[in-house]
């Protein structure tokens with residue numbers, strides 16, 4: 001399929017930007033009829049205003065007015081009123097609905113107020129990334145400018161130089177930082193922050209939906225440590241959270257902070273009309289593996305659409321799933337557009353140096369940039385609202401994230417276009433043909449589990465180091481802290497003296513918790529000829545993205561990796577632009593190390609234990625960029641990566657396989673499908689996140705010598721999810737079977753057996769076989785007593 005640029009249009013610029021007109025233009029170019037499978041029209045919504053609460057300091061009202069906000073939206077007024085009354089609140093409203101003011105107004109109000117009982121008021125702001133804290137610092141500086149020296153803010157993170165840290169400790173009354181810095185710096189060093197903690201009135205948690213799964217559970221414990229220290233100094237801060245729209249935000253926020261949090265969800269901000277189109281790329285002439293027909297890639301299709309939109313002078317961001325796709329789209333667009341417009345297109349992703357990212361954000365704001373191909377690194381908080389169009393190349397994994405991205409489109413009073421382009425996989429294909437699965441279903445809840453003992457243990461140690469741990473502290477942490485503390489003492493981590501537990505070791509207890517689960521240092525990508533550092537890649541991702549021979553794109557320039565030195569954490573690259581892209585293939589194996597618990601279930605057996613998951617990148621495919629056609633497979637000699645973790649697994653006997661009518665052809669697909677669905681359902685029972693767990697299924701496992709399905713924790717040492725699965729196995733597998741059986745689809749869809757993160761492209765899968773398999777397994781379990 002060749003790219004055919006849309007012919008120039010005679011329309012006026014404003015008419016051209018109406019979302020319907022833009023969409024019609026995209027559809028009419030070349031032979032694109034039939035590619036839009038559905039268009040959802042979300043009508044414009046007028047703003048609803050309310051007056052500021054009476055108690056809000058008039059200087060704050062004036063400062064806000066100076067920033068151009070005359071009247072607060074109804075949700076802003078409500079949230080500020082509740083905060084001023086001392087209630088912790090979460091505001092979970094749409095993208096760019098003015099959430100910042102809901103916490104900044106109460107914070108400034110507090111900082112303008114007098115010291116109470118000798119405590120000068122202070123406030124703490126937590127962002128999930130350093131970039132976002134830096135952004136906020138700029139916003140605070142502007143907003144607080146008319147207030148003189150009453151507001152003294154400081155960014156405090158890993159990059160803050162020593163003098164600036166000393167200044168922050170002595171003078172700052174509004175500290176902007178991140179949970180990592182709280183965990184490693186501020187809390188362990190609380191004695192240097194006593195006056196700050198004594199006066200702490202508000203703790204702001206921005207983008208709180210990011211704190212989910214294991215990371216969220218760690219942050220929940222960091223916040224409990226903070227609350228405990230504040231209480232020690234006599235402060236009881238109010239928590240103000242800002243979140244993307246999520247289901248049950250109050251519940252999630254209460255779990256995160258450990259205090260009761262009220263929710264404000266009725267969005268009073270105005271919205272322009274949004275035309276949201278679902279777009280399916282056409283089939284190509286090319287043939288894929290085993291001769292299967294191949295659709296044009298979402299990346300190539302999105303690149304075309306981006307060119308057309310930029311050609312229409314429509315300010316557009318294309319959200320993509322991978323760093324590589326971001327680079328590829330920018331590269332294609334630059335090649336195809338004329339010079340002026342080509343220069344107005346760029347890529348944006350994690351791994352860029354901070355100053356590069358800042359420059360790109362500024363250029364997009366000013367209109368110097370018209371098109372940006374971005375990974376979700378741009379999704380967080382960066383104020384880039386006011387786009388004419390948003391392209392979403394591939395379903396981003398959750399509806400919450402989809403709306404977060406689509407919400408970037410639209411300026412006040414003006415319509416905007418969002419287009420989700422399907423990738424050639426079962427999940428996206430299903431979605432573009434089942435719009436109700438996107439538009440008629442609520443967004444997901446943010447799941448986390450602060451009681452998870454694997455997460456709680458290192459934080460109890462850190463807490464004991466901060467202040468000796470006593471019985472009274474168990475209520476701050478989780479009920480399970482009472483059982484866990486003697487175990488930590490038995491393991492020699494804590495020492496009991498009198499009524500308290502102490503950390504008496506020399507090492508830092510904060511090193512026990514890797515709160516982001518990053519697992520090791522970053523790999524630096526260096527241009528061999530010049531020694532220039534192009535950027536960084538996570539160690540975990542390095543195996544699949546910067547192996548020898550990988551095509552690595554950076555800011556629209558193409559490089560080929562000459563060598564990857566994992567010991568040295570360096571990938572050397574050289575500028576080169578071969579006519580292919582590369583994608584790594586890997587294999588996963590799982591070995592049983594130990595069995596802790598096991599139970600006979602009729603003929604099946606259920607196990608809980610420790611496993612070793614070995615993943616190895618074995619080769620890479622060269623593919624033609626646009627069609628995805630495979631040009632060849634090159635073997636790689638990469639070291640395997642080993643994850644020791646905990647898993648729950650169950651086996652079937654030959655008789656059960658026969659009983660479920662699973663022939664050798666369909667057995668692997670049935671096992672694989674049941675594994676996917678079980679992973680999809682475990683969050684219901686283990687309050688984890690689908691992305692925190694993994695699975696392996698095999699028709700003959702060397703340790704069990706039987707067909708076996710494993711579901712394992714995705715974190716070294718485990719995180720407690722598999723364990724919960726084992727204990728809830730009856731309900732979990734029954735719900736899994738029911739979910740698959742109740743799904744109306746013919747042969748498997750994302751609502752039942754397809755997985756958005758499957759390493760084998762959801763192949764093979766056998767939906768009905770999975771239902772029969774689970775039915776047979778469940779038959780062997782005794783009904784609950």
Ligand SMILES: Nc1ncnc2c1ncn2[C@@H]1O[C@H](COP(=O)(O)OP(=O)(O)OP(=O)(O)O)[C@@H](O)[C@H]1O
Nearest residue numbers: 069071072073094095096097098099100101381383
């Ligand atoms: N009451 C208001 N009236 C008019 N404009 C407003 C009002 N409140 C906020 N704004 C403007 O709306 C824009 C978005 O605000 P803000 O960045 O706080 O939104 P947000 O909800 O935090 O966004 P995100 O979804 O990115 O977290 C800002 O430019 C801000 O000045």
